[in-house]
Amino acid sequence: MRPADIGPPADEAPVKRPWLTTRTVRTGLASVLAALLVGSLAPAAHAAAGPKGPAAPAASAAAKSWPGNKHNATGGKDYYIDATHGHDTAAGTSPKNAWASLAKANATTFLPGDRILLKAGEQWQNEQLWPKGSGSAGKPITISAYGDKRAGRPYIATNGQVPSPFNADGTKNPQTVGLTGAIVLRNQQYWDIDNVELSNDDDFATDITKGTYVRDGIMVSINADLFPDGADTVMDHFRISDIYVHNLDGPSSWQKIHYGAVDFQVFGSKSYKAYPAGGYHFSDVRIENNTFENVELHAVQFAFNWFAADSADSGQYDEAGKWHEGWEQLWVRTRDLYSRDVYIGHNYAKSIGQGAFQLADSQRMTVEYNEVNGFLERYNAVSCGLYLWAGADSTMQYNEVYGGPDNEYDGTPWDLEYTNFNVTYQYNYSHDNAAGWMAYMGNSSNSVARYNLSVNDNGVLVKNMLSTNYAPTYFTNNTFVYDGADLNTVHDETFLSRVYFLNNIFYNTSETTPTPWYRRTGALRQAVFSHNDYYEASGTHSAQEPADPDGLRADPKFTGDPAHYVTGAGVDKIRKAAAPFALRKDSPLIDAGRYNAHMGTEDFLGTHLYYGDAPDIGIAESKRGRKVAHPVDANPIEEEADNRVNLALGKSVTASSTHPGANGSLGAEKLTDGNLSTRWAAADDASYPITLDVDFGADTTFDQVYLDEYTDSGTNPRVQSFELQRWDAATGGWVTFATRDAGVGHDLTVTGFGSVTSSKLRVALTGQIATEQYTPSLTEISVYRAGA
Structure with a gap:
């Protein structure tokens, strides 16, 4: 769900969110001092302070009190910073003896359990916060707010005053890469950051189209080149919550580095082969209850590895002899460089320059209840709304993405990306994305997309497939509602490995144009369709419609009207959006599906799978008939094959x-x-x-x-x-x-x-x-x- 008190009322279409607090821009000695302290970091063309961004949404914590007003339960020391009334010559250990500048904190090495507390309602213009030190298990170092509970979050407006992460020749500079945030942590661990407002651009109204500018809200990095011998290279425990990040600008062309509102990245100037295996990753991370607006490239970018992987020798063969280019990052898996145990949930992202949630190189990641309202809005290259690249054993669920652009390449809300192993998309709701529904790249194993709802994603439903897979992919019990006259195709390239479509609803609302299934001859050659429903409002079915002997061509008889689908309810009520696509009691789709273990154990609405003689088709299971407590697949579709005998097999x-x-x-x-x-x-x-x-x-x-x-x-x-x-x-x-x-x-x-x-x-x-x-x-x- 959105952080409290900042979203549109339930049942209303998305609207411009009301900002509930305003601030007065403070000037004076504190601001001048701040500018002098960090001015050496500013690119010359952007040295001037930019305008204040929109007023921040009210923090959910503010109704009670700021965390810094409460006792420090870890036993560490509290340090206070007050831009207006503080003094850097003060002790900083009480509100009355607060420091004034962030530079004072940047010069301090904090100890486990310490807290860095910024006064609510204050601003730090042209400053960056990079405190030193690491916490420990049970004693993280905290950045948070204190002061008047009625005041807004403390606000760091860095205004682009950060160093370039590039050398003159365009290569990454090991000394400055990762230092591009309003808040920076590098090779540090056990940190909690909450209840702050951040921006990092001099003039967001003027779009940057070229240059080597990288600007983040929070940048957390691992720099493999800076660890001493024998150092711990796994950075543990990060908590980022209740923050508001807005107005981050950067070039609209790709410059081989990611940036965003919350950014976790791994850097190394040498080839990944030069570093030991089994380290250089993040562990135990939670990013939740945050608001991101008008940011580039991403709202959240997590764990992309930037070791040298572009050379001719950076690729590798897998155990089956299959070649992977270095950029596919199979080496993250074979060298055990995955970040792991990551939770990203309940975040709201609006007007994002590229992909809103671009996640990579992670294992055991759960991404849920995130809302994306517009992505790829200012960037001239491709991406998707919310996806995981080169990941493993991870789940994306209960997310809502809408407002994506019309884009030939990618541009979809979801993406089954390269080198994913056991990655599942389930219970997600996407609507009004002009590029389509799901990008699908290949070189993956056991990719599953089940019980997802797609409405008016009128581009390509399953887009691409550029490489073969290690194991089959399953699209099961999804409901697709689209306009056949506007839809490009169900699939645009050629499935190169086995793909199963089971128990899905393909609901074409067009009364003139049947569903266009493909644009290339043989596109569906590796796709197996079984027990799907193909509904054409026109009554005319396409000659391209795939063979499905046990499929239906019937009106599903939804409980609601697909033309009046729910928007604006928010992801905390995502099942409210899915409920109208449940089946009426007289639906012919009840008990008309086939069971497969890749369906999981419950439907979009939380109902057990399954009841009756067989599962239902679509995203919702009806409780009609006997509950099948422990379903067994007695007729595996994977064992069905051409009955003809291939006389050349094995010859x-x-x-x-x-x-x-x-x-x-x-x-x-x-x-x-x-x-x-x-x-x-x-x-x-x-x-x-x-x-x-x-x-x-x-x-x-x-x-x-x-x-x-x-x-x-x-x-x-x-x-x-x-x-x-x-x-x-x-x-x-x-x-x-x-x-x-x-x-x-x-x-x-x-x-x-x-x-x-x-x-x-x-x-x-x-x-x-x-x-x-x-x-x-x-x-x-x-x-x-x-x-x-």
């Missing part, structure tokens, strides 16, 4: 050319392994014809040959012409029985040549598509006798 294959790269994983044996996720490739200098010979070991009769080319985001089909040949033992030569000059592409089954009996099959690739530069790559050769 020996010989290729006239094989690519030597990819750690030897591109051999011809991949063509008969029955796995479309593996592939053979010809060498770069191969000349046509390129031959692929399947040895059956004995005379075999067949009447169908299946061929499939490999493609990804940078690899198109390459074969223009080919011949199918049989081995003639009597003459000791090859005999052509079928030819084709219209290419191979995906899922090509060649028939019409009658029955052929031979001990060997040759696929002779005789010509390349004229516009293609590189040699071909195929995933599979299958052989069938359908007429038997």
Whole structure:
């Protein structure tokens, strides 16, 4: 939910939030002194103090009292800072003897249990807070507020007065990287920060379009180059809550570093291979009950690792011989560099320049009850609303994202990103995002999206898929409501590995245009659709609609009207938004689904799964029928397969050319392994014809040959012409029985040549598509006798 007292009333559409407090800009000696103390950090073009931002939302703590007014329960010492009445020559240990500037705190090394208390209602213009020291278990160091409970949060307006994190040549500067926040912590741990207001821009009304400016609200970093030998490189325990961050500006073009309202990052100037494994990460972090508005790039950016991973040798092969570019960050997993045990919840983000919640390189992360009201608003590159990159064993749930832009690449509220292992999106609500619903990249394992509600995400529902996966992906029990006349496609590229769509509702409100399912031939070749409902308001179904023998084409009979979906209730009432999409008692979708363990244990509304003879289709389970306490999947969809016998499966294959790269994983044996996720490739200098010979070991009769080319985001089909040949033992030569000059592409089954009996099959690739530069790559050769 939003922090108390700052959101629109329930049941109303999102509106401009009322600011409940105002401040008077204070000037005078304190401000002048502050500017002098930090002026050396300011870029020359931005040295002047910027305007005050919008008045801050009232803090939920203010109704009771500021935390600094209460006794310090840790036994540490309290230090007070009062910009108006304080003096840096004072002891700082009582409100009457407070310090004046943040520079005094920056020069102090604090001890476990100490508190740095800023006076409510005060401002520190052109200053940055970087106190030194670390807390300990049970005794964190705290930054918080004290004073009049009716006053607003203490306000640090850094106005861009931070050093550049870059050297003159554009590389990261190990000395200044990570020092770009209004509040900074570097290689420090056990810190609590709450009840402060922060901004860090000189003039947000003037958008920065170029330069090397990086400005954060709170920047917490690990700098691997600055640890002494033998130091603890795992930074534990951070609590950031009840803060308000606004007006952070930065360039609108990518400069290979992240920044945002709350920013956790790991830096190292050398290759990740130069540092020991098992460290250099954050642990035990909670970021909750915060408000972010008008910030770049992100509201929260967590744990991205910035070791040198752009060179030619920065990638690696996995245990299966699959190559990962360095930027995919598989090395975070193999070297155990994950940050872990992270909670990000109950935050409100409005008008975010790029992706609102960009999370990375984390394990055991829970991200819930966050609301994003507008993202990618000022940035000319791609991102998504809320997502995890290169993560593991993590869950995104009960989040609401809306107001995303129309964007060809990404731009969706959610993203099943590269190198995710066991990452689940469930019980999320997205609406009115013009780019679509879910980006989907690949190189992941056991990605699951279940019981999510999407309304008017009229772009691409499942966008991209640029690499194969380690294990299948599951889209189960989601409800999609969209306008087919406005929807681009359900999928825009080609599923490269197995994807299951189970028990979903595809509800097209258009009365003129059926659902456009794909734009590329063979796009759904690896997708299995089972027990979904396909509703077309027009009554006309698309010829592209996937085969689903147990699916329905029925009106779901929702309890509410999809045209009047709920907005403005806030994420604390997210189930109120989902409830109208439950099923009426007379819905044909009740008990019409199929059980699969990837459905989880409860629906969007918290109802046990499942009741009756089978699960319901869609996001809500009705309590009709007997409760099935411990469901068992007695008919696994994963075990269903083509009933035809693949006569080539496991047979020996010989290729006239094989690519030597990819750690030897591109051999011809991949063509008969029955796995479309593996592939053979010809060498770069191969000349046509390129031959692929399947040895059956004995005379075999067949009447169908299946061929499939490999493609990804940078690899198109390459074969223009080919011949199918049989081995003639009597003459000791090859005999052509079928030819084709219209290419191979995906899922090509060649028939019409009658029955052929031979001990060997040759696929002779005789010509390349004229516009293609590189040699071909195929995933599979299958052989069938359908007429038997």
